[in-house]
Amino acid sequence: MELSAPLTVNWTLSYRCNFDCRHCYSRGYSRPELPLADLLRIVDDLASNRVAFVNFGGGEPLLDERLWPVARAAAERGLRVSLNSNGWLLDADAARRLAEVPLASVGISLDGADPAVHDRFRSRPGSFGRAVAALDHLAAAGVPATVSTVIFRGNVGQYRRIVELAAAHGAGTVYLHNFKCSGRGKDNRAELDLDPDGWRAFYEDALAYRAGAPATLAFDDPILALLGAAGPGAVKGSTCGKLSLHLEPDGVATPCGFIPVEAGDVLRDGVATVWADSPVLRKMRQKTPTGKCRSCASLDACLGGCTARAFAATGSFDAPDPHCWAPGDDPPA
Amino acid sequence: MNGVPVRDPAVVWRDEPAQKDAILRAQAAGEPADDLGWVLLVVRGEMHELNLVAGEIWCLCDGVRDLDAVARELARRYDAPLDEIRRDVDAFVAEAVDQGWLRLQSGGTG
Numbered sequence: 001m002e003l004s005a006p007l008t009v010n011w012t013l014s015y016r017c018n019f020d021c022r023h024c025y026s027r028g029y030s031r032p033e034l035p036l037a038d039l040l041r042i043v044d045d046l047a048s049n050r051v052a053f054v055n056f057g058g059g060e061p062l063l064d065e066r067l068w069p070v071a072r073a074a075a076e077r078g079l080r081v082s083l084n085s086n087g088w089l090l091d092a093d094a095a096r097r098l099a100e101v102p103l104a105s106v107g108i109s110l111d112g113a114d115p116a117v118h119d120r121f122r123s124r125p126g127s128f129g130r131a132v133a134a135l136d137h138l139a140a141a142g143v144p145a146t147v148s149t150v151i152f153r154g155n156v157g158q159y160r161r162i163v164e165l166a167a168a169h170g171a172g173t174v175y176l177h178n179f180k181c182s183g184r185g186k187d188n189r190a191e192l193d194l195d196p197d198g199w200r201a202f203y204e205d206a207l208a209y210r211a212g213a214p215a216t217l218a219f220d221d222p223i224l225a226l227l228g229a230a231g232p233g234a235v236k237g238s239t240c241g242k243l244s245l246h247l248e249p250d251g252v253a254t255p256c257g258f259i260p261v262e263a264g265d266v267l268r269d270g271v272a273t274v275w276a277d278s279p280v281l282r283k284m285r286q287k288t289p290t291g292k293c294r295s296c297a298s299l300d301a302c303l304g305g306c307t308a309r310a311f312a313a314t315g316s317f318d319a320p321d322p323h324c325w326a327p328g329d330d331p332p333a
Numbered sequence: 334m335n336g337v338p339v340r341d342p343a344v345v346w347r348d349e350p351a352q353k354d355a356i357l358r359a360q361a362a363g364e365p366a367d368d369l370g371w372v373l374l375v376v377r378g379e380m381h382e383l384n385l386v387a388g389e390i391w392c393l394c395d396g397v398r399d400l401d402a403v404a405r406e407l408a409r410r411y412d413a414p415l416d417e418i419r420r421d422v423d424a425f426v427a428e429a430v431d432q433g434w435l436r437l438q439s440g441g442t443g
Contacts, residue, residue: 001349001352001373001382002349003349003373004351007347007373050347052347053375080345173378218378
C-alpha cells in the first residue's frame with residue numbers, strides 16, 4: 001500500500017548531545033535549528049496529514065527545552081509521541097514532565113548488561129547507572145518505558161542479560177537494533193560490527209529466545225526476512241520512505257536518520273508533498289537490485305535488506321546489504 | 334451475533350482513500366483486488382492491511398452502530414444483498430474480536 005503521508009516521523013529537533021558514543025551516526029552533524037513557531041507549524045502539518053507517530057531522537061532530546069511544547073502540541077493533536085534518550089538527564093522531575101505530556105513511551109539506550117560494556121561504548125563513565133535509574137524514574141512516573149540496544153561485538157554475548165535487566169527495571173519492550181555503519185559507526189565498523197555470519201547467529205539465537213524472553217523483543221532489520229521472520233503485515237525491506245520519514249532540525253526530510261540525503265523541505269512544502277513527490281523517496285521505494293541481490297531467491301522477501309547500511313557502505317541505495325549472509329551468485333552486470 | 338463493535342483505542346489506524354479508489358478502479362476493470370489494502374492498522378508494533386470490505390467494516394465500527402446497522406449501511410453503499418453483507422460483517426468482526434482489535438458491547442442503534 002502506498003501511503004498518502006508517513007505513518008511515523010522520526011524527528012531530530014537538534015543534534016546537540018551530552019554523549020560521545022562510538023557508534024553514533026550523527027556526532028559531528030550540525031544543522032540550523034528552527035524557532036518554536038516553525039516547529040509547531042510542522043506539528044500542525046503532520047497532524048493534518050494524519051501522521052500517527054512522532055518519535056524524537058537526535059542528539060539528546062532532553063537537552064532541548066523546545067521538546068516540551070512541541071511534544072505537548074503533538075500529543076494534543078492526537079499523535080502518539082515517543083522519544084529516545086540516553087537517560088542521563090532523565091531524573092524524577094523529567095519523568096513526571098514526560099508523563100504530563102503525555103508520552104506514549106520513552107526509550108532508553110542500554111548497550112550493555114554492566115557498566116564496563118555500556119560506559120565504554122557510550123564513552124561516558126556513569127552512563128550505565130543513569131540509564132538504569134532513568135528506567136526506574138519512568139516506572140515510578142507511570143511512563144511506558146522501552147529499551148534500545150544497539151547490537152555490536154562488545155555486547156552480542158550478553159544481550160539476554162540486557163533484556164533481563166531491562167525487564168527487571170520495567171521496560172516492556174527491548175528493541176535490538178542492528179548496527180548501522182553510518183557516521184562513527186562507519187569509522188569504527190571494523191572494531192564494532194559483526195560479520196554476516198555473526199548477524200545470522202545472533203538473529204537465530206534471538207528468535208529462539210524471543211518466546212520466553214521477559215520482555216517483548218523487537219527488531220528493525222529487514223534482513224530477518226532471510227530467516228522467514230518477517231511479522232504479519234510487515235512492510236518488506238526497509239520501512240524508511242515507505243512508512244517512516246526523518247526530519248532534520250531545519251525541517252528538511254531525509255529517508256531516515258542514517259541516510260543523510262535530502263528528500264525535501266517539510267516546512268516549506270508540507271509533509272504530504274515531500275512524501276509524494278520526492279525522487280529520493282521514490283528511489284527508496286523502488287530499488288533496483290544489484291550484485292548478488294539480482295539472483296537471490298530471498299529478494300522478494302527482503303528487497304535488498306537495510307538500505308541505510310547499503311548506502312553507508314557503498315553510496316548506493318541499490319547495493320546488497322553488507323550484513324547479508326545469503327550467498328547469491330553475483331552475476332555479471 | 335449482535336452488539337456494538339468498539340475499536341481498541343490501542344489500535345492505531347488510518348484509512349487511505351486514494352488506495353480505496355484504486356481498488357474500486359481495479360474491480361471495475363475486472364482485475365483481482367481482494368488482496369489490496371486501503372486501511373492500515375498498527376497493533377502492538379505490527380501492521381495489518383485491510384482490504385476493501387474489511388476496511389469498510391472497520392471504518393463503520395464507530396462505537397455507535399451495532400452490527401445490523403453496519404451491515405445495512407454497507408449494503409446501501411454497495412447496493413448488495415443484506416444477508417450476504419451481514420455474513421461478511423460477522424466474519425470480519427469475529428476475527429477482529431479474536432485478534433483484540435474490536436470488542437462487542439451491548440446496545441447500539443439497532
